[in-house]
Amino acid sequence: MLASLWARQTGLDDPVRLRRAEATRRVLRLELNKDRDVERIHKSGINSLDIETVEGRYMLSGGSDGVIVIHDLENLSREPHYICKAIHFVGRSHPYVHRFSVETVQWYPHDTGMFTSSSFDKTLKIWDTNVLQPADTFNFEGTVYSHHMSPVATKHTLIAVGTKNPEVQLCDLKSGSCSHILQGHKQEVLAVSWSPRHEYVLATASADSRVKLWDVRRASGCLSTLDQHNGEKSQASSEAANTAHDGRVNGLCYTSDGLYLLTIGTDHRMRLWNSSTGENTLVNYGKIRNESRKAVKCTISNGCNPEFAFVPCASTIAVYAVFTGELITVLRGHYSTVSCCAYQCNFQEIYSGSKDCNILAWIPASQESPLDDISAKSLGHQNSSTAYEEAWSSSDSED
Template sequence: MLKFLTSRESGSSDPSLLRRAEVTRRIYSLELSKHRDIEKSNALGVVNALDIDSIENRYLLSGGGNGGIAIHDLEDLPGEDKLRYRQICHIPNSSINAHKRSVETVQWYPLDTGLFTTSGTDKELKVWDTNKLLPADSYSFEGIIYSHHMSPVSTKHSLIAVGCEKSTIKLIDLRAGSYSQMLKGHKSAVLCVKWSTRDEFILASGSSDNGVLLWDIRKAKGSIMSLDQHNGEAASAHNKVKTAHNGRVNGLCFTDDGLHLVTFGTDNRLRLWNTNTGKNSLVNYGSISNDGRKSLGISVTTGNCPDVIMVPDDSNLMLFNLHEGTRIKILRGHYNQVNCCVYHCDKQELYSGGNDRNILVWLPSTDDVYENCIKINSKEKSNFTSRIAATTDTWSDEDD
């Protein structure tokens, strides 16, 4: 680190290298926080989905297996316990407006924290008014909704892509409040959908048919690309169908620059694809446990070198070098299946949710040491104040 500081001061290197090196160091030192946690929400039950707003990077939205929804403030630490992210509001499953079954996906509206969206196994997609905690709009589908997503870079459309039990993907125009388009190409349930972080018209989808399709929604002919794990070389003479995995595809994530796509399948494999050519990069991440029948939330870091992919592995979280496939770390802390994880790019913190009904906080190790010092100093100050108060002379010269 001193080398980067010296280089920056002398002007011999790009100043951004220092920040990138520090961000990388912090990501590589992530561990379960011993002194900071997230206030437990009784509204959630099993934690299926997490999302952080992209406007302030402050509010954590979560969806639960019982149909409940919660929002936590990742900045405001009031009161005596200053090491807990508090829940600022929630929608319990007992609410007349809540989902009747499990919430599978949650997402903030990319341009404003005044709206967020949720969907689940009750076949409903809801658009919520954050201030009123009431649905602003609702859409019903014929089958279970496994995943939905809004483009993080869109300026020309406000479409929500919805993947459900049926083999088609439906696009909902949020401005018009109606169904806009239907994408046909998969042969089975669509488990996950993601818009490109580079091009607002490019959409990726993963399905139970083992396939991953890339779509340009401006073109009516269908998908523009079907990803092939064998890069055009048939696995056998009897199998000429292009498949991205040898199992259901239930995890998708674009890199920050949109040049690569990460896919996760129930063949226990993670794959990296070039989005321009559709080629499998053939990076070997090893075997990662995945037998899920629903969408799993995976994350890719930003602002560091090399990029790091964070993916659930049963009750653990695995961190890999994205382009080399080398394992960086195993994060252990959950007692049951991890369903989702979301990375905070400003703080270099990681949040994960699972079937143990917990949302865990993963911090760079140096942050936990600092917060422990604050906690100790706070206690010492409190004890000192108490001793002063106990020995203060309360004598008064006033007559009784």
């Protein structure tokens, strides 16, 4: 690292390269932070976490008890050991609390004045953060499994909602109504995710083993249905053709540049897809234990080289190199099934929520870590980490 700092100072190296190297080094040294606790408010399992991207300071959590909590992650006490306080929460006595389990919470992408939540009580609520009351509520006929707002949209305010019904619902914040639906799945929609690259492109995952990509401007809607065999088994029966997994698909996550899509299924497999061509990249991640009947909230790092996927796996979080499939490490600390994790890109930290009612913070170790040896082997580099190699994404070169 000192050599890289010297090379940057003398103008021999690029600042982007140094930033990626340091971010990668920090992710490779993640460990459970014993000096940072997140105040425990939830009385039952935690299903969803989301950290706002404006300051990276406030985190939402939604639980099986219907409670929603806003946490302040900043260390205001300046003490070595501190607690991330719950500054506001929608408790069971709140007049607008969800009646059943909260499955997804998300900050409005552009400021912290608004956030959204969806629940098994068949509602999606738009919350005014300042008064902690719903500004609008959308009601559905079926249980709501997942929802998502586009992180890059400037021309629409649509929220995609996956429910027990096979149709994908699109709710418009401007009109306060469901603008239209996307038809194509045959069973419940378990996960939805807007592309961080194209504001009109949406990915949806269903219990029918299929993952579909949609352009919501098109009359037909569906751009493609991902095929794990890349068309090589087109003569197979119609039931087996064009399936992304051999079981329910309940996990979706785009890479930060939107060029690739990661999917997780109950066939205990994870697959990486080229989001432009719909091609299965055939990266082998091995067997990933996944027996959840609900959405699995995984996340992918941002600004590392290579990028890493953080995947809930039983009571642990498995960390994979996205483009090679190597298992880098396993984060252990929870006592029960991990449901969700959120990545804090400013400081390369991970927060995870579990059925044990705890939210744990994972931060880079300050000392030299044995993970450095693991990373050198797994990333196939003998003398130094691949973090120091030149690797440009399209996001670096775009103006």
